[in-house]
Amino acid sequence: MRSLIDVLDLTVNEIDELIEVANDIIANPDKYSEKCKGKKLATLFYEPSTRTRLSFTAAMMELGGNVLGFSEASSSSAMKGESVADTAKMLSCYADIIAMRSPKEGAPFVAAKAATIPVINAGDGGHCHPTQTLGDLLTIKREVGRLNNLTVGFCGDLKYGRTVHSFINALSRYENIKIVLISPEELKLPNYVKYEVLDKNNMEYRETTSLEEAIPTLDVLYMTRIQQERFVDIDEYNRLKDSYILTLDKLANAKKSLAIMHPLPRVNEISVKVDEDERACYFKQALYGKYMRMALILKLLKEAEDKKKEERFSLDDVVINQYICTNPRCITSTEQELDHIFRCVDKEHNIFRCIYCEKRAN
């Protein structure tokens, strides 16, 4: 493994090791302050994402490394006309590792195939955001004390929120995880996630529209934002929105050990008054994300040095240019001379998915 595109690219053991390193960094920061001396991280942000970019930047700096790149719509327009693969090859001349954010799903995967240095997916459209998930896992491990035997509630927009889908996927590999899905009807978890993740892994889950009802059972409450744009009917939005805002009142019957999480930025879905509650973990979560990024950078640079470049882009079970990906946000819609490749992910039902964006062939 040389790059990280999807959190599932990492085994549970590898994640355990990253958590161990992150804990060691927290305990002994000085030990790591020169680990990346003379190394450079390139932050290629084709869309702005200030939080993620600054987290990667701080991570590299705390390892003693340098950071270069671009961060803006206007800069990325400077790359217009250049394929993602060419940009990745060029950046391989200027840096030792890449963190890439793109609105195009599969773009970091294409970059990883072309680059001669490791690529970290820092978010590709609605597809994956693995370093967010890694930070979330460290948060639970440190704040709740375990990653097994948990009841985890997800509240808010479960339909479009990529953080939620990734995170459920990552949790599916731990034991005895119960999921509580808290959302209005309009924003329920999509059926394909239920089928492909929850059902396939025999995860226990239930759905509810009531945050208050769900809270007392939870070890972790993962809040997300409900965006007005998602509603056809504004009246419906206005009627509902307050019931999904976390207030001190709603926490009255919560466990003392509850961990309240949020990927940030928060708008108003958690009252500022909750910040002082010791169960509020969302700013710690931002901090832990940095430490997991540090651990990940160290791991990938180490593997690159050891020349352990396994061919992670297995071409088993794929068909080339037989299906065409119809997802307009998929990198295949813009990248030059790029084959459309689909992989059979379910032989029984004959389901093929695009290897870049995971859109199902039809």
Add this chain to the structure above:
Amino acid sequence: MRSLIDVLDLTVNEIDELIEVANDIIANPDKYSEKCKGKKLATLFYEPSTRTRLSFTAAMMELGGNVLGFSEASSSSAMKGESVADTAKMLSCYADIIAMRSPKEGAPFVAAKAATIPVINAGDGGHCHPTQTLGDLLTIKREVGRLNNLTVGFCGDLKYGRTVHSFINALSRYENIKIVLISPEELKLPNYVKYEVLDKNNMEYRETTSLEEAIPTLDVLYMTRIQQERFVDIDEYNRLKDSYILTLDKLANAKKSLAIMHPLPRVNEISVKVDEDERACYFKQALYGKYMRMALILKLLKEAEDKKKEERFSLDDVVINQYICTNPRCITSTEQELDHIFRCVDKEHNIFRCIYCEKRAN
């Protein structure tokens, strides 16, 4: 003191100490080149201000530290929807000190209350710009030799220029300062500044519309730009503008020891030919600003380390949510769940001012 919002947050003694450190940095730069090794400055620029940002960046780099942040309208839009307080809390995970520029008056104050690291106001709308003033004070100290017994002329836009108001405020604490206010009628110093700063501190001052007449008496001439937009009558602007442009001619009767200052950027208010005159100090002023920022960063990081966090946000003489701030540029107009707090600044006349933007209650 942990943060710097207004130059008046610093005592005259503290400013003297900063000047002393800045002079030592100028004399012995190598002594300071690793002082901030492993430390990070976050430059949060919600509006572009390239000069100020580069000055802070150079300052931190010359102390051996790292710099991260954002600098652009497009980046700051990435922060849209996130409160200033949340951004400050998040950044406290990624940096050791913040320099913040915002069009919202009081935003750095809100950030300072939320952050767990020191915040430096790098300009908040028309409100304060304390590090500009600190550099200006060092310039006079080094170029004229003293901060007492000075005749200081301010020329140009005295109505809207925040640099001028801050600087007069800072000078009010030194002895025997005479102020000469040189401007067209349209751009005279506002009455409230005269009353609250000049009169209250018994400072001697006079007003004139003639730059030429004023020059021979001055130890310091502080030039500012006159913007056409400020005039209702374009003809009036055209008639006046040349008389406020500093040329070699107008310097004929000036003192040999005069220090000509300008906050930059200059457009045409000082002829390029004046640059070669040894009394021209405006580029040195940019240099001195960097050294005062270095001294300030050192001071605030030292105090943060010593855990000397005094509660500088005194709640004496304040009223909460009794008045509502009506300044559309005040941070209270946008920040979520933020109390409107006013402080009584003049008991005799019962004057209350917003603690964020200093707008008077009405």
Add this chain to the structure above:
Amino acid sequence: MRSLIDVLDLTVNEIDELIEVANDIIANPDKYSEKCKGKKLATLFYEPSTRTRLSFTAAMMELGGNVLGFSEASSSSAMKGESVADTAKMLSCYADIIAMRSPKEGAPFVAAKAATIPVINAGDGGHCHPTQTLGDLLTIKREVGRLNNLTVGFCGDLKYGRTVHSFINALSRYENIKIVLISPEELKLPNYVKYEVLDKNNMEYRETTSLEEAIPTLDVLYMTRIQQERFVDIDEYNRLKDSYILTLDKLANAKKSLAIMHPLPRVNEISVKVDEDERACYFKQALYGKYMRMALILKLLKEAEDKKKEERFSLDDVVINQYICTNPRCITSTEQELDHIFRCVDKEHNIFRCIYCEKRAN
């Protein structure tokens, strides 16, 4: 010599020395990793050019130095109203060396005259781009083994491509260089370049419209992009474009030792399938550009330290404010109080050219 505006500012000997240093950096990178410790490069990019900026940034970082500056249209708008000369003076307070990109031709020259630190032209409109040329020369030296006795083909847009004009100029100083100009009629090399460079230096050259026909004779093939916008007649563009796309087919009769170059970004003028051919040098070219920038930064900083500031802005053969430059992209069209200066470049024919943008007086 303190600044680098045009590649011809460097003697052939100096270029040889830069190539030698670059080769030594490639062989012994650790030897150079602290050479610029404590030094700062300012990247002043008034228009986005991500590749060039990241190359300079990586170069300075690999020398152990720091980088600050701006990179965006939005940042450069923050400089609006400030003259290039003032910006250069201000930056001299914050950095040790400047790399400047501007759409205004001659802007780096104006900056170099005002700055007290070395300025490197990182591209000024359609005028010069010397560090691109330096990297190109290193590429040929390393990949073909020599800079004399070469047949060099230029293919594509030879009319507007500044890379091509600079490069031909640089090659004119080596021995026995044969030039093959491959382009559609619409995009032929301008006559003045033929006259002032090729003819004046007695360089052998021929023109052809056929890439396929030219390839077998070449030691170097320099590809450039043909932009649709350059054609009045779209049908003509569509008819022609494929014949200037380099494919594996067209390489069938090429020499085994051919070096295929391209300044990047490529759009579709070289098939991705050519990338795997060992004659493809365009990504190496990006890498070599970085090493030549490192060598150049070292040279200019060394000279600045040695105070060897020769007056490179010779005022021989010039006339001041006698002609007015009519090039709307020339820095004289915007810079305040800037004299229009023309130099006699051909006494026989009485040709005068603007010293900023080289536009001919008329």
